[in-house]
Amino acid sequence: MSPADSRVLTAELPAIPRKRYFAIGEVSELCDVKPHVLRYWEQEFPQLKPVKRRGNRRYYQQDDVMMVRRIRSLLYEQGFTIGGARQRLKEMARGGAVNDAMIATPALPASASRRSEEIKELRDELESLLRLFPE
Secondary structure (H helix, E strand, C coil), X not given: CCHHHHHHHHCCCCCCCCCCXXXXXXXXXHXXXXXXXXXXXXXXXXXXXXXXXXXXXXXXXXXXXHHHHHHHHHXXXXXXXXXXXXXXXXXXXXXXXXCHHHHHCCCCCCHHHHHHHHHHXXXXXXXXXXXXXXX
16 A cells, blocks of 8 residues: 555545435545445445435435445455455444444554553453462
């Protein structure tokens, strides 16, 4: 990935205007995703169902735009595969309301060191509990 590509991924997306319907071109710009990718995602993600009107034109609603941004984050920023992102969205739907902060925040490189610190703390706690119960 070139430095220009990484800037595109980390760039902030524009605010979503308060409108009822968005054409595929507008959603493409709002989510920084090509229209053909949006059409493909409609086939892969059952949660993404824009309204189709005369001439098979797609009209996305606010929820659809937010879903596209979630999918984009899972695939492009968090590195999920299509199948993995589909599964993650299903899990989040079962778990109740979707927390956008949970989706939109890419994994941090320091998360591995934080996890190892948490494991070390947990191990220390378990060892202290074992000392309470001598054999």
